Amino acid sequence: MNEGLKDIIEALIFISQEPLTIERMKAVLEGVAGAEIQAALDELRRGYEAAGHGIRVAHTGGGYIFATKPDHDRWVRRLLQIERKNKLSSAALESLAAVAYHQPVTQAEISAIRGVDSTYTLKTLLEKKLIKIVGRKKAPGNPLVYRTSERFLLYFGLNSLDELPSEEEISKILQEERSSEG
Amino acid sequence: MTDAASEFLETPEIVPPAETDGRDIYQVRLEAFEGPLDLLLFLIRKKKIDIHDIPIAAITRDYLDYLDRKERINLDREAEFLFIAALLIYIKSQMLLPRETDLAEQEDPRQVLVNRLLEFQKVRAACSLLREREEAQLLEWRRNFLPPLAGESEPDFAEVSLFDLAESFFLMMKRKAEADTRIIRGRDVSSEEKMKELLGLLRDGQVLDFLAYFETQASLEEAFVSFFCLLELVKARQAVAVQDELFQTIRVWIRKDGRRAGPHE
Numbered sequence: 001m002n003e004g005l006k007d008i009i010e011a012l013i014f015i016s017q018e019p020l021t022i023e024r025m026k027a028v029l030e031g032v033a034g035a036e037i038q039a040a041l042d043e044l045r046r047g048y049e050a051a052g053h054g055i056r057v058a059h060t061g062g063g064y065i066f067a068t069k070p071d072h073d074r075w076v077r078r079l080l081q082i083e084r085k086n087k088l089s090s091a092a093l094e095s096l097a098a099v100a101y102h103q104p105v106t107q108a109e110i111s112a113i114r115g116v117d118s119t120y121t122l123k124t125l126l127e128k129k130l131i132k133i134v135g136r137k138k139a140p141g142n143p144l145v146y147r148t149s150e151r152f153l154l155y156f157g158l159n160s161l162d163e164l165p166s167e168e169e170i171s172k173i174l175q176e177e178r179s180s181e182g
Numbered sequence: 183m184t185d186a187a188s189e190f191l192e193t194p195e196i197v198p199p200a201e202t203d204g205r206d207i208y209q210v211r212l213e214a215f216e217g218p219l220d221l222l223l224f225l226i227r228k229k230k231i232d233i234h235d236i237p238i239a240a241i242t243r244d245y246l247d248y249l250d251r252k253e254r255i256n257l258d259r260e261a262e263f264l265f266i267a268a269l270l271i272y273i274k275s276q277m278l279l280p281r282e283t284d285l286a287e288q289e290d291p292r293q294v295l296v297n298r299l300l301e302f303q304k305v306r307a308a309c310s311l312l313r314e315r316e317e318a319q320l321l322e323w324r325r326n327f328l329p330p331l332a333g334e335s336e337p338d339f340a341e342v343s344l345f346d347l348a349e350s351f352f353l354m355m356k357r358k359a360e361a362d363t364r365i366i367r368g369r370d371v372s373s374e375e376k377m378k379e380l381l382g383l384l385r386d387g388q389v390l391d392f393l394a395y396f397e398t399q400a401s402l403e404e405a406f407v408s409f410f411c412l413l414e415l416v417k418a419r420q421a422v423a424v425q426d427e428l429f430q431t432i433r434v435w436i437r438k439d440g441r442r443a444g445p446h447e
Contacts, residue, residue: 170308173311
């Protein structure tokens with residue numbers, strides 16, 4: 001285990017404004033094997049997860065970035081003078097989930113899934129940059145086609161769309177709902 | 183009960199939840215439901231019905247009862263709720279029709295609805311999982327912390343429909359008609375001037391109190407013109423009309439690029 005390597009990676013992540021990918025680290029650390037980087041990275045992350053640190057190395061948006069630990073949320077907000085971070089409205093979240101699981105998808109398809117006209121909600125999601133327009137569908141009216149954005153992954157702490165809650169997780173939730181009613 | 187389940191059950195407001203045999207077993211506010219499928223799923227779960235074997239007649243009755251009972255009609259949403267009601271009735275009629283041969287499993291007229299409900303249910307479950315993730319993420323800060331979501335720094339207003347605007351307008355008309363029916367004025371009001379005046383007021387960063395503004399109008403005619411100007415502005419997406427809560431006045435302000443200026447700034 002190369003101790004120096006761990007320190008270098010720590011410095012690189014520290015200075016990065018956005019999640020630092022393994023590929024970027026490889027490019028910087030010429031000649032160091034990916035497995036070696038990964039091992040040092042894991043070691044670094046374990047160190048921060050242990051007690052005695054206010055921050056940790058978060059794995060999100062496809063890379064690694066320093067983040068404060070949840071316990072300190074209150075204090076960080078006091079420093080930044082932010083009352084609270086706003087959550088998505090339930091209509092927005094529902095539309096977003098529909099886009100995430102059905103992308104690429106059109107407004108009409110989202111509205112059909114929800115049973116509710118979603119034009120306005122999609123517009124606000126676009127404004128929030130959680131979804132993006134990727135083109136037009138070759139169908140009558142050439143409707144716009146939507147996908148989730150990079151920011152969507154970061155917002156939910158995901159590294160890729162593969163990390164979206166799976167079919168199994170979803171059916172587990174449904175099972176729980178059903179049994180809690182019985 | 184799990185968090186996700188309790189979150190779901192909290193969605194509709196149920197008063198009272200007790201199982202009495204009166205007609206008002208439960209009362210639910212339409213606003214609590216995001217849409218008709220939401221309501222339908224709620225009714226199905228409430229009766230502990232198997233989603234694959236829905237007694238269409240009973241569920242349709244519950245559904246229509248519910249639509250009857252709610253107090254306020256929002257014409258925009260009404261159509262969506264009625265559409266599903268029509269679908270329910272259509273399915274029932276299909277099931278009643280005599281057929282020469284028995285239907286195969288796949289041809290159950292309810293299948294379309296069941297598929298939609300199953301898909302919707304999945305999205306809803308995914309929502310509760312994503313919500314958990316969102317809440318966890320919001321507690322972790324990065325040095326270049328994600329700037330707050332655009333437009334999220336203000337409360338989640340319900341943008342009012344044109345029908346709400348019209349409703350407020352008629353309320354104002356009534357008041358005005360009572361106030362000065364005997365005064366006759368000859369002044370002509372041009373819509374261009376009114377539009378300029380309105381835009382001028384809004385551009386100053388002012389938030390207009392919809393009802394109060396019309397109170398200041400000298401005549402019914404002038405009030406008319408300003409109302410149409412306002413509709414025009416909302417339609418052109420130049421202005422935003424917002425209502426904090428039901429039955430409160432509607433406030434109007436200018437729509438800025440992408441971001442709206444909050445009224446409390």
